[in-house]
Amino acid sequence: MYIHLDRSSSTPLWQQIVTGIIQKIHTKTLNPDDQLTPSRVLAQELNVSRSTVQLAYDELLARGYVSTSRRGGTKVISSDQYAASPPRQSEPPFALPVRPHFDEAEKQMDHWLSANQFHEKLEIDFRHQEPAIDEHFQNIWKRSLLKALQRLDMKDWGYSSPHGLWEVRSEIRQYLSVERGIEIEEDQMVLTGGTQQAIDLISQVLLKKGDMVAVEDPGFPGARLSFLHREMNIHPAAVDEEGMIVDTLPERTKLIAVTPSHQRPTGVCMSVNRRQQLLQFAVKHQSYILEDDFDGDYRYHGGPLPSLFSEAPDHVIYILSFSKVLAPGIRLAAIIGSQAVVKEIAALQSLIQRQLPIMEQITLASFFREGEFNRYVRRMRQVYKKRQAAMMHALLTHHFDKHFDLYGTDTGLHVFLEGTPDFDEKGSIEAAKAAGVGIYPLSPYCYESERKGLLLGFACTDEDMIQEGVRRLKQTFCI
Incomplete structure (x- = not known):
């Protein structure tokens, strides 16, 4: 043979x-x-x-x-099953179930992601979806990882709590107490693989098909599309200079998703009056508030704003994400809530995922324990403050404020330039691209809202490039 x-x-x-x-x-x-x-x-x-x-x-x-x-x-063996290799099929051999809500959510998510795709070939890119990530961050994260590995015990490689590793939750608990005025115990927290997963877990535990969910409009598409996928009824709540407009919410609203510390994407902070309105609505109608604090550490005048959770812990589910504060690749977020709610979320986590991988968790715990987190946030707050000041100085110097309403000027990692109802987002973006500058539209964040404008991030661009980029935009827009 x-x-x-x-x-x-x-x-x-x-x-x-x-x-x-x-x-x-x-x-x-x-x-x-x-x-x-x-x-x-x-x-x-x-x-x-x-x-x-x-x-x-x-x-x-x-x-x-x-x-x-x-x-x-x-x-x-006497069998004809080896007579020929099975034919390869480009399509499944059976019809997949029809999922209209999923298909629609996927289509809208693709639209949002493609509209915010980074322009790697452009000289200046005012991208706004990620923080600055440099060698300094990589080095201190690596150092924290090595220290965490030295402390790692063999038993740590086994099964652990679906809440997340206790030492991580303990560090986050202390941080929330000092920086956010949030007083909780470790069992009031569940760690997840990012904000998207956190929102999905919350929707599965607190809601059922057909429940009414209010979302900001314009607002974070990831939250709205997650609820759409779970077949909830979506109520788009308009946003003005004080945040979500509360008095338009339907009485049967079960959950209200908001970004009060820094509205995503307009950049406004929810006013005290609106915060009280929202909390009163939740108490009166027995609703839950989903508070997404995605970049609250980066406020440049005064400290971080107090959380809604600290005022009404029985009605607020708080999400703390590390994607904007540190790096999206870490893929960690924390759900904070009452013991009863968090217990149910942890049970669901155990059912569908059992537990999170340990490496990012032990590194984040070390990052906190060694004081690296606070030092890094202080350092980056100063970096971003200078870049935010450079952005505002350039915009005002070139009189953008006479043609746009400027929002988000003292918090977060981007500035929102709102145009008139007939503002041509697509044409402006293409013209800026021809000048070597990347800018981003508001429209993918809108559900029913017809607001128009541009999002200019400053986290990943230094002061000189910010000034040059805005100068080019002035010439492009003939301001």
Whole structure:
């Protein structure tokens, strides 16, 4: 039985023998009940050791291609299933279930992501979806990882709580107490793989199909589309200079998703009056508030704003994300809530995921424990403050405030330039791109809102490039 062996290949000889015999079975060179050449004889023919051939025959037996007996030797199994390889299909062999809500959510998510795709080839990119990530961050994160590995015990590699590792939750609890005025116990927290997963877990625990969910409009598409996928009724609540307009919310609203510390994407902070209105609505109608604090650490005049959770912990579910504060690749967020709600969320987490991977968790715990988190946030707050000041100075110097309403000027990582109802977002973005500048539209964040404008991030662009970019935009827009 001839089998070609490539002795220069990295594939072991016994595997090449297996592949060669299977090919002969598929092409009917070997037929059912044909006896394979005895291992001693085949070894001589192929100039290999008998153990190599025997290893190949054992593999064929394990895969079910052959059978063996003392009298009959090794034979090809009597079956026609090896007559030909199954045809490859580009489509599933059966119809997939129709999922209209998922398909619509996927389409809108793709639209949002494509509209915010980074312009790698442009000289200046005012991208706003991520923080600055440099070698300094990589070095201190690496240092925290190494320190965490030194502390790691073998038992830590086993199963752990679906809430997340206790040491991580303990560090986050202390941070929230000092920086946000949020007083909780460790069992009031569940760690998740980012904000999107957190929102999905919350919707599955607190809501049922057809429940009314209020979202900001314009607002974070990820939240709205997650609720749409779970077949909730969406109420788009308009946003003005004080935040979400509360008095338009339907009485049967079960959950209200807001970004009060820095409205995403307009950048406004929810006023005290609106905050009280929202909390009173939740108490009166027995609703939950989903508070997404995605970049509250970066406020440039005064400290972080107090959370809604600290004022009404029984009615607020608080999400703390590290994607904007540190880096999206960390993929960690924390859900904070009452013990009863968090217990249910942890149970669901255990059912669908069991627990999070440990590496990012132990590194984040070390990052907090060694004081790196506070030092890093203080450092980046100063970096962003200078870049925010450069952005505002350039916009005002070039009189953008006479053509746009400027929002988000003292918090977060971007500035919102609102145009008139007839403002041409697409044309402006294309013109800016031709000038080597990347800017981004408001429209993908809108559900029913017809507001128009541009989003200019400053986190990833230094002061000189910010000034040059705004100067080019002035010439492009003929301001």
